[in-house]
Amino acid sequence: MFAFLRAIRKPWHIISMPIFALILAACDPTSLGGSATSGGPKIDTNAPVPVALLIPRGGSASDELLAQNLENAARLAIRDLGGVQIDLRIYATAGNAAQAASVASQAVNEGAKIILGPVYAEAANAAGNAVASQGVNVLAFSNNPTIAGGNVFVLGPTFDNTASRLVSYAKRSGRDRIVILHAQDVAGELGRSAIQKAIAANGATQSGVVAYSNSQESVLAAVPQVKATMDSSGANALFLTTSSATALPLFAQLLPEAGVTSPATQYIGLTRWDIPVQTLELSGVQGGWFALPDPGATSAFRQRYTAAYGNGPLDIAGLSFDGIAAIGSLVQSGKTDALTGAALTQGAGFRGASGIFRLRADGTNERGLAVASIRNQQVVVLEAAPRAFGGAGF
Known part of the structure; x- marks a missing residue:
């Protein structure tokens, strides 16, 4: 049941090809x-x-x-x-x-x-x-x-860019009291920091932070901590740094079972929740928010690449x-x-x-991102990606 967590223990320089989310790595101190x-x-x-x-x-x-x-x-x-x-x-x-x-x-x-x-x-x-x-x-x-x-x-694409886009949207949507749930690894801690900066920059409220290590026991123990933090702080949003390849499937099952449910709690994801497509079937991510690149531009690029080379491109x-x-x-x-x-x-x-x-x-860089949700196992764009800088999310 918990085999997906093995992915987090792979060498840190690996790129996750299908999901356009490069594994963040420690770098040379020079x-x-x-x-x-x-x-x-x-x-x-x-x-x-x-x-x-x-x-x-x-x-x-x-x-x-x-x-x-x-x-x-x-x-x-x-x-x-x-x-x-x-x-x-x-x-x-x-x-x-x-x-x-x-x-x-x-x-x-x-x-x-x-x-x-x-x-x-x-x-x-x-x-x-x-x-x-x-x-x-x-x-x-x-x-x-x-x-x-x-x-x-x-x-x-950076966590800072994604977090800023999503917290800005959450603030404008009245979901501005946010609890952060993150892994105690390089990616999780960088993700937490990005969310914290976005909360401060957008005038939202950090209502708590729950951390877990990359083990089944720690993930299970984090669930009641999240529930208690949400209840005691009056938070109305939970921002997760995890991905489909790590702890998201388990949290998507256990958190709602523990009573952390919508509409009282808005789930927000720092990673793509639409890839792989099986993620869309998880009951716990229905209604959740995440960011994705401009769907129209991405589709046009894929079509042109496929026409030129016969196969679709890696992200x-x-x-x-x-x-x-x-x-x-x-x-x-x-x-x-x-x-x-x-x-x-x-x-x-x-x-x-x-x-x-x-x-x-x-x-670093800044990218025009769309805000999307999952409804009935389908991706629905809630706010389109901006076409020029200075628009929504910037």
């Missing part, structure tokens, strides 16, 4: 951090711009599939750039931090003006450190905010498309400083595979 650098190398506006794509080719079988998806998506994005010429150069990291650092340096020595990738947090951190002294920016596919800053930007492939879309949009300006940190963090943002996004000065 990460640059802080604000993004404002500078970067000049480009020749009259010649193709050399862009290095670092992918985990040469690694495991799953890494090979991932690498091919990332390359395919990048080439698909290049087709959309009109007159902008990109000289895409592929470098294999084998999913290894040391090799990522080596090929990042090689790419810059061979003329690359910006690096797209790599995937895993420790590899992205190593690549960024390797080329920092040369002022080259790195658009990594990681979603780990602890490696962001300096010359490293993370393209992956993370969209990040490679996004990186090229951002680079192409900036290069199109015809400015020699198009790929500096100051240019990358322009407020208007970019339009990518899953809707609008922009890079922030701290190296």
Whole structure:
């Protein structure tokens, strides 16, 4: 019954391919951090711009599939750039931090003006450190905010972005007294922190925090703690950091059985509750809220990718498309400083595979997300993803 919890004990650098939720990883303490650098190398506006794509080719079988998806998506994005010429150069990291650092340096020595990738947090951190002294920016596919800053930007969806979107919606919907339920691991604690920041930023109330370790006994023990905290605090929402691959199925069964039920309690999820599709069948998630990328943009990207390559893309492939879309949009300006940190963090943002996004000065990103619910085992969009920054959720 509890076999799904084994997933949480897997090596921390693994990517969960089907759900577009990269496992957050501890990173090398030499990460640059802080604000993004404002500078970067000049480009020749009259010649193709050399862009290095670092992918985990040469690694495991799953890494090979991932690498091919990332390359395919990048080439698909290049087709959309009109007159902008990109000289895409592929470098294999084998999913290894040391090799990522080596090929990042090689790419810059061979003329690359910006690096797209790599995937895993420790590899992205190593690549960024390797080329920092040369002022080259790195658009990594990681979603780990602890490696962001300096010359490293993370393209992956972050907990901060998701939490902010959902707490903003909850506040506007009158569900503003929130209890947080999180795992005592890296992802769970980063998720808790993201929710706490979102609660403070949106003027909501943190009504309590319940933590559990990744064991059946701890999950079971957390259930009455949640019930007692909800009752004593008068909370009207419960924000869970867990996913379908970990403790969500058990909490979705046990919490309602313990009396933590809607409509008195609004369940909110930090992860995607629509993937895998079997999650939609859980009785405890019916009526729950979660965030997801712009469904229209995501569907259009998947259709184009499938038409071009014969198979649907892994969810993370969209990040490679996004990186090229951002680079192409900036290069199109015809400015020699198009790929500096100051240019990358322009407020208007970019339009990518899953809707609008922009890079922030701290190296993280902000994405336009929809708020969705599950009703009768079907996904229902409650509030559409914004089409420009400044709309709902921003």
